[in-house]
Amino acid sequence: xxxxxxYGAYLPLWRxxxxxIAKGAGGEKAVCNFDEDSITxxxxxxxxxxGEADRETxxxxxxxxxxxxxxxxxxxxxxxxAADLRRDTDTADFAHSLRAxxxxxxxxxxxxxxxxxxxxxxxxxxCRLGIPGTAFEQNLGDGAGAxxxxxxxxxxxxxxxxxVSDEIMDVWRADGDTFxxxxxxxxxxxxxxxxxxxEAVSGLLKKTGLSPQDLAxxxxxxxxxxxxxxxxxxxxxxxKTQMQDPMVGVMGNTGAAQSIMLLVAALEEAxxxxxxxxxxxxxxxxxxxxxxxxxxxxxxxxxxxxxxLSSKRVIDDYKQYLVWRGILPIEPRKETVAFFSAPxxxxxxxxxxxxxxxxxxxxxxxxxxxxxxxxxxxSKDQFExxxxxxxxxxxxxxxxxxITFPMTDHPxxxxxxxxxxxxxxxxxxxxxxxxxxxxxxxxEMSFRKLYSKDGISSYFWKAIPART
Amino acid sequence: MRGIRDKVAIVGMGCTQFGELWxxxxxDLIVDACYEAYEDAGIEPKDIQMAWYGSRESGFTGxxxxxxxxxxxxxxxxxxxxxxxxxDTFRNACYGVASGACDIALACGVEKCKDHYGGxxxxxxxxxxRSMVEWxxxxxxxxxxxxxxxxxxxxxxxxxxxxxxxxxxxxxxxxGTISPKAQFHREITLEQALNAPMIAYPLGLFxxxxxxxxxxxxxxxxPEIAKxxxxxxxxxxxxxxTNGAGQAVLQSDYDFIHIPETVTAGQAAYxxxxxxxxxxxxDVAIVHDCxxxxxxxxxxxxxxxxxxxxxxxxxxxxxxxxxxxxVNTDGGLKCFGHPLSASGxxxxxxxxxQLQGKxxxxxxxxxxxxxxxxxxxxNGFFNCxxxxxxxxx
Numbered sequence: 001x002x003x004x005x006x007y008g009a010y011l012p013l014w015r016x017x018x019x020x021i022a023k024g025a026g027g028e029k030a031v032c033n034f035d036e037d038s039i040t041x042x043x044x045x046x047x048x049x050x051g052e053a054d055r056e057t058x059x060x061x062x063x064x065x066x067x068x069x070x071x072x073x074x075x076x077x078x079x080x081x082a083a084d085l086r087r088d089t090d091t092a093d094f095a096h097s098l099r100a101x102x103x104x105x106x107x108x109x110x111x112x113x114x115x116x117x118x119x120x121x122x123x124x125x126x127c128r129l130g131i132p133g134t135a136f137e138q139n140l141g142d143g144a145g146a147x148x149x150x151x152x153x154x155x156x157x158x159x160x161x162x163x164v165s166d167e168i169m170d171v172w173r174a175d176g177d178t179f180x181x182x183x184x185x186x187x188x189x190x191x192x193x194x195x196x197x198x199e200a201v202s203g204l205l206k207k208t209g210l211s212p213q214d215l216a217x218x219x220x221x222x223x224x225x226x227x228x229x230x231x232x233x234x235x236x237x238x239x240k241t242q243m244q245d246p247m248v249g250v251m252g253n254t255g256a257a258q259s260i261m262l263l264v265a266a267l268e269e270a271x272x273x274x275x276x277x278x279x280x281x282x283x284x285x286x287x288x289x290x291x292x293x294x295x296x297x298x299x300x301x302x303x304x305x306x307x308x309l310s311s312k313r314v315i316d317d318y319k320q321y322l323v324w325r326g327i328l329p330i331e332p333r334k335e336t337v338a339f340f341s342a343p344x345x346x347x348x349x350x351x352x353x354x355x356x357x358x359x360x361x362x363x364x365x366x367x368x369x370x371x372x373x374x375x376x377x378x379s380k381d382q383f384e385x386x387x388x389x390x391x392x393x394x395x396x397x398x399x400x401x402x403i404t405f406p407m408t409d410h411p412x413x414x415x416x417x418x419x420x421x422x423x424x425x426x427x428x429x430x431x432x433x434x435x436x437x438x439x440x441x442x443x444e445m446s447f448r449k450l451y452s453k454d455g456i457s458s459y460f461w462k463a464i465p466a467r468t
Numbered sequence: 469m470r471g472i473r474d475k476v477a478i479v480g481m482g483c484t485q486f487g488e489l490w491x492x493x494x495x496d497l498i499v500d501a502c503y504e505a506y507e508d509a510g511i512e513p514k515d516i517q518m519a520w521y522g523s524r525e526s527g528f529t530g531x532x533x534x535x536x537x538x539x540x541x542x543x544x545x546x547x548x549x550x551x552x553x554x555x556d557t558f559r560n561a562c563y564g565v566a567s568g569a570c571d572i573a574l575a576c577g578v579e580k581c582k583d584h585y586g587g588x589x590x591x592x593x594x595x596x597x598r599s600m601v602e603w604x605x606x607x608x609x610x611x612x613x614x615x616x617x618x619x620x621x622x623x624x625x626x627x628x629x630x631x632x633x634x635x636x637x638x639x640x641x642x643x644g645t646i647s648p649k650a651q652f653h654r655e656i657t658l659e660q661a662l663n664a665p666m667i668a669y670p671l672g673l674f675x676x677x678x679x680x681x682x683x684x685x686x687x688x689x690x691p692e693i694a695k696x697x698x699x700x701x702x703x704x705x706x707x708x709x710t711n712g713a714g715q716a717v718l719q720s721d722y723d724f725i726h727i728p729e730t731v732t733a734g735q736a737a738y739x740x741x742x743x744x745x746x747x748x749x750x751d752v753a754i755v756h757d758c759x760x761x762x763x764x765x766x767x768x769x770x771x772x773x774x775x776x777x778x779x780x781x782x783x784x785x786x787x788x789x790x791x792x793x794x795v796n797t798d799g800g801l802k803c804f805g806h807p808l809s810a811s812g813x814x815x816x817x818x819x820x821x822q823l824q825g826k827x828x829x830x831x832x833x834x835x836x837x838x839x840x841x842x843x844x845x846x847n848g849f850f851n852c853x854x855x856x857x858x859x860x861x
Contacts, residue, residue, distance in 0.1 A: 340599070341599065344599035345599045347599070348599040352599055365719075367718045368717075368718075371714075371718070375713065375714065375715060375718040375719055376719065396617065396720075396724065397613045397614070397616045397617035397620070397724045398613060398616055399608070399609040399610070399611075399612030399613045399615075399616060399668045399669060399670075399671075400609075400612075400666075400668060400669035401606050401608060401609040401612070401667070401668040401669075402665070402666050402667060402668065402669070403606075403608070403667055403668070404606040404608075404609065404668075411666075411668075411669060412606075412609070414609045414610075414613065415613075416613060416716070416717070416724070416847070418720045422720065423720070424717060424718060424719065424720045424722075425717065426716075426717045426847070434669075438620075439616065439617065439620045458599065
């Protein structure tokens with residue numbers, strides 16, 4: 001029995017009210033903070049999906065996105081480091097299509113089926129940009145979803161799948177484009193989305209012998225808040241009772257992550273025995289039938305979609321959003337400074353990306369960054385690695401700098417934090433409300449992008465107020 | 469350990485105007501400071517046998533000094549120890565003389581901070597971590613963390629804490645008005661200090677020192693030689709340098725309400741100088757008020773005030789010019805300005821003038837024992853110097 005054994009999701013804390021983009025526009029969309037991208041969101045969703053699982057047991061990590069920061073360099077490798085997975089994890093990126101999330105899911109199922117992996121972590125994230133002033137800008141949102149695929153403790157088996165491949169210029173982004181482009185909506189909907197999705201779903205129903213009423217929940221990719229209802233009607237599903245809300249109104253269309261995230265939302269509401277139909281879209285469609293097992297009742301809690309949707313702060317400053325996305329320039333640093341050293345980034349990768357500290361085997365003191373000589377007992381080279389990224393912490397002291405670079409997140413909050421179980425760290429805070437920070441405030445760690453220059457980004461961990 | 473007490477004497481000092489000296493290079497400043505020191509000591513450049521050059525971001529290697537002054541083929545080392553670099557430069561020169569390696573040594577510190585945008589070379593992080601993921605280190609943020617915790621630990625509200633810090637700024641601004649070479653010569657009121665824009669919460673504009681260009685220099689020799697040069701030479705009584713080992717970020721019991729580097733450097737210098745009760749025995753102290761919170765912690769760390777009682781002493785006016793123990797009579801870093809590697813030597817310059825009775829309107833009556841203190845770096849990684857000086861009589 002192969003299927004989903006765990007799920008997780010991530011939505012940035014921030015929601016941009018659509019009213020801020022265009023007067024009268026309703027709802028809001030999830031937007032990355034200035035220090036987030038598809039890799040950081042994927043890391044957060046992956047870690048949510050891992051829960052308490054032994055991270056050594058994960059064999060593969062597939063990262064799906066149309067907005068990986070790199071054209072040439074593996075995003076999955078960075079995500080696997082942030083998730084503190086094994087060195088011999090099989091990592092791969094799935095890209096270039098809004099179907100990338102479900103392509104990765106299919107490959108994960110095939111890998112487990114073939115016996116080449118026992119557990120595959122599929123994580124999809126996207127943060128696409130619409131040209132300012134367009135409907136795309138209003139519709140597109142940022143987020144990530146993650147699914148663990150395996151053959152034990154399965155909460156939803158993947159019973160069958162069916163795919164269609166389709167050549168059409170409906171939505172695209174050429175090499176070098178920042179913004180999503182599209183052809184006229186009527187053409188794109190008629191011969192793209194509606195026609196292809198119908199073909200895939202009908203094909204799957206035919207293949208499985210199921211009829212629309214056999215499905216407890218139907219999860220369709222939807223480019224906007226309403227298009228999926230047209231499709232549901234045409235296929236004979238009841239829009240009121242069977243359809244998963246695509247949540248475009250509250251989070252936006254999250255691209256390659258959308259299908260995965262909506263499946264997570266469906267699983268959060270599912271009962272044992274439910275059949276769920278999932279269909280993605282992007283130059284074709286991948287359609288799946290899943291059956292929820294009794295295991296779902298034993299499944300632990302994840303932040304998933306629900307907690308991430310309710311944990312939010314709304315920004316109504318459109319200019320701030322444009323600065324965060326790099327669409328409006330900010331005052332750059334004046335001094336040319338020596339910047340990244342690739343050997344140093346490589347050398348420090350466990351400390352920086354895994355947030356791996358060291359625990360003294362002689363006196364037990366936990367230290368970050370990892371040390372050679374113990375800060376307390378001065379023993380030399382008597383350390384074992386110690387993961388800090390999943391530990392809760394409290395602020396010991398902090399400051400808020402109003403004049404330092406970068407200017408994107410003033411005031412720039414640095415905090416000295418103490419971890420539960422030991423260990424201290426000096427770090428930045430993000431997603432914070434300057435008026436709320438005080439000593440003893442609970443915080444947790446979040447994987448973020450710190451600096452970028454010449455195409456090199458340094459990813460690192462920042463403290464955020466505990467997200468509830 | 470025999471220590472440095474009474475082994476070396478200062479026979480000449482120079483100090484330039486500090487400030488935004490757009491029209492002067494670091495070599496101009498070196499020449500101005502060193503020629504004042506030569507003249508004060510009554511020596512010729514050829515009398516200098518060894519030299520130490522302090523600079524953090526204004527020229528590498530000892531040749532910066534030799535080429536500016538045309539000191540030909542003598543040994544010169546460059547010293548860098550962040551904001552403690554000036555005193556450390558002086559310290560190295562003292563040990564050079566005390567060891568007998570030379571009879572007359574020059575120590576010169578200089579900085580052209582204002583050649584860097586914003587006044588401070590921004591690549592501080594680079595010195596610590598080339599993978600560029602650790603914290604960036606704006607000094608204000610670093611010292612603000614001390615203020616946050618000090619307020620929290622002692623139950624001071626933001627307003628209460630700020631009023632204490634504000635009074636330190638008001639004092640140093642007053643002293644700056646009678647300090648001709650200082651960068652700022654302007655009285656401020658407590659209200660101005662409290663209403664100033666925030667720089668790094670909880671520190672505002674008037675909690676931060678000036679960032680400046682400047683240079684200061686000292687001529688050092690043995691007491692025996694000094695006697696033949698002038699009557700009012702000044703003796704080095706104690707010299708201490710301590711360095712943190714990252715404790716603030718590695719140890720959860722590091723409390724952020726004191727700077728251990730200052731405590732330990734103070735203890736070492738007092739022991740060497742034979743000082744048992746610093747509050748009573750020290751007549752004038754020039755300390756590293758890079759931020760007002762730093763000066764507050766120094767009162768307690770150097771034993772001027774009992775733990776937690778610094779604020780009460782501030783309220784009582786203990787550290788004003790007329791107070792029990794005048795601190796930063798020349799305006800401090802706050803108003804004299806802070807060209808990093810020059811500051812330590814500038815502080816020694818003020819103590820030297822005070823002990824000679826040549827401090828003009830700033831003169832502390834009968835000043836016989838003076839102290840200087842520098843602290844540079846970031847929490848857990850401070851370099852701290854404490855020096856004690858006394859009159860020859």
